[in-house]
Structure formats: structure tokens, C-alpha cells
Amino acid sequence: MLRVYHLFLGAILLALTPLGAKTILPRFSPAVVENPSAVATTTQSSSTPTTSAKTVKSIEGNTWKQILGTTPTPNGWKIAPCEGNAPLLCVSSQEEIVGTVEIGVYPVKDNPKFQKHLTDAGIPLDSQVDYQNPEYQNKLLTALKAWVADFNTTFARDRQDTYKNKIVFSAYPPQPASVGKLQGIRYGFVGIKPEGGVQEQHISHVAFNGKSMYVITTAFDPDSITGKFEELENLAIFQPYLSAIAADLKLPI
Template sequence: MLRLYHLLLGFILITLMPLGAKFVFPQFSATKIEQRPAVAKLPNLREGNIWKQILATATAPTGWQVAACEGNAPLLCVSSKGEILGTVEIGVYPLANNQDFQKKLVAAGIPPSSQVDYRNPQYQTQIVTALKAWVADFYTSLAKDREAEYGKQIVFSAYPAQPVPIGKLQGIRYGFAGIKQQGGVQEQHISHVTFDGAALYVITTAFDPGSETGKFEKLENLAIFQPYLDAIATNLRLPN
């Protein structure tokens, strides 16, 4: 029965987010794969918990609750019967401080200084191109760093970047997983990113024992919540 449960859980994870390019990495101890690319090292300049402003539809599995966490940390709390099952983190990173993404916009045909309607379908297509390049750089950098540093005890799988609506904007859903060679999931990360003309919004959650915030304690709870997170992202009040 336990083996059947693991097979079913594995099938759910693969169905919800097909695996893409694979890289090999070690089993982690205190060291973990960083979820955010270089741009995410910029300070999050939005004060207060932005989820209180942008959360429109708090969809959740039966018996679960979703709401902005108390306090100023940019966290969305997922709970059941008063117990926090996991959190979803959002970062807001101004374009003015992000030369890398400015270059990606230019490469996609949008000078960052231009006054454009970023909800125009033409520009949204170009923005998706820039976001895909941003995600691709993240995957490339991550793979090179870990391949150079570690051995072959964990298979790292990057998910194909998928265009998705995020509020009234177009964005990308992406992520990765670390699969133990001996079986089992070491970590799994699910992210959404979009751009409103002034800033990047990066939404992240994970199953990752090495993370402090933006994570679920149990892999099965993350698998259950993922389609609801997609629905939440679709209905965000963005741009706000």
C-alpha cells in the first residue's frame, strides 16, 4: 500500500508539471539550491505584505484556508484546522534596479524607457519572450554552478517554462525538482513570474527542507495545492 501511495504521488507530480531538461547534482545537507535568480538578490522595495492588496480569489482544497499571513513579510499562508501547511512568497523587483531584465526587454523589442501599454497583446507576447529568456538564464546558471560543485547523487530536473496568465498580465510558470538517485524527492520548487512595466513579480513556493519561508513541510501537500496556486495567480489584482 505504501509503495502504491508513492507511485500515485509521483504520477501526480509528473502530471501537474512535466519534467524538462535534466542535470545531476548531489544529495543536499545544509546547502540547498537557491530558488531565485540573480535579480532576486535585489531588495524587495514593496513595504508590507503585498498579498493583502493583490489576492482576489483565495481558492483552496476542501477544508483548507488561504489568506495573507499576519505581519509585513510578503507571505501567503495555506492552513487547515489552524495549522500552517505551507506559505507562498512573493518578491517585487523594480525594473530600474535590474539591468539584466532591461537588456532582455530590449532584445525582445521593447526599450525599457518607452511608454507602452503592457496589457496590449503585442507587448505581452514580447514580454513573455523576455521572461522566457530570464528563466532560461536562471536554469543555465543553476545547472553550471551545481554541476561544477557536486557529484551525481541527485538528478536535477528543470520544468519547461509555460506561459500563463497572472492577473491581467502574461507570465511564466517554471520550477525544478531534485530527485534522489536512490529514490524520493529531495526538493521541488514551483514559481510564477510576471512583469507590469515597472517591476518583476516573482511568486515562489516549494518542498525544500533547506528553505525557511515560501515552502510546504510535506511534498504531498504541495502537490495538492499546486493547481489552486495556479488559479490564485490567474486571478491576482495585477497590475495593482
């Protein structure tokens, strides 16, 4: 009954039809809270998350242990930082891990492209962050959207090299989203097979605290090692809860 109920809910919340391919896929949507719980924060040793662009040093330990707030989940599911120092959040159903969510922390001093996006948006690199100022938030949204556009271009080029024209990729329109107290953006991609069905789906959040970017990612992607769900239907069930988890993160640190 649990899975039937959530698949029915997912069918209502989740739908996308890129370029005429008919399939049921997640849209970005408000979270549904069924089982909120608090997670204590601890500090471990250092870890080094990666992205397709570069490897950068994260803050100490599994970052989720420091920033996780309430964790709304579907009934029977659990969410907790994974064991070890890798920056992974483990999502479990019936005591089995069904997916992970990865977070990367990237200092702006190491990211010249985002530095330029901030400057172009009217935010000097040494400016004081004002999280409550609507003008600052609008400028930051402009910079984050430019960063997402860069990412989308790089992602599409990479997938074109991988799949040629066999998989049709469509980007989700980026949407403003809270990441703790930070202004953030929700964005992602979906890849559709020629015969129908999903080859890949990526759901991400990005935010900036004045010094570092926080990039939260998960996916249905057979080629990914971490930050992924093995089954698309589990990602579809979890996706709305991810937005609520991101909104209650203890950021900025």
C-alpha cells in the same frame, strides 16, 4: 477521506519522469476551484524580500495584503496573508500552517540583465505597457523566457556545487500564465534522489508590469526557510490552486 481524495486527484493531474527516474510529481496544470473566497486588502509597513541574486526593497507591508484576490482552496484548507510584514502567504489545513508562498517585487531599473532581455525582445525600457496587445505580449514572453533561462542556469550551477552529481535536477518547461492582468510565465525545478524520491521541487511564477518584476515562489525544500511546504504531498495538492490564485491577483497595482 479529504487527503485520500486529493491524492487521487493529484495522481491524475501530477506526473513527471525526469531522466528515467520513476516517481509521481506535479506538472503545471489548470486550477481546481473548490472553496473560493475574497480577501480584503490593507497596507502595512515596509518589508524587504530576497532572492538568491540580491535583496531589493518591496512595496509597503506584506505584498499579499495588497494584491490577493479570490483564493480557491481544497476543502478544509485556508489561505491568507501571513501576519507581519514578510511577503508571505500562509496555507493552512485543519488550522495548522502546512506551507507558505513568497512574493518578491523587483524594479527593472535594478536588473540590467532583464533590461537587456526586454531590449533584445523589442521592448524599449521607456515604452508604454499594452497588456491587451498580442504583439507586446509575445515580445514580453520572449523576454521572460530568457530571464527564466538565466535563472535555470544559475539554479543548476548552485545545485551542482551543493549536491555534485548525487541529485538529478530537471527544469519544467516554462509555460505562459496569467498573473492578474499581467502576462507571466510558470516555471520550476525538481531534484530526484539516486534511490528515487524527491529531494527538492520548486514552483514559481514571474510577471512584469512595465516597472517591476513579480516573482512568486514556493517549494518542497528542506533547506528553505520560507516559501516552502514541509511535506511534498501537501505541495502536490496545493499546486493547481496556486495557478488560480496567481491568475486572480490584483495586478497591476
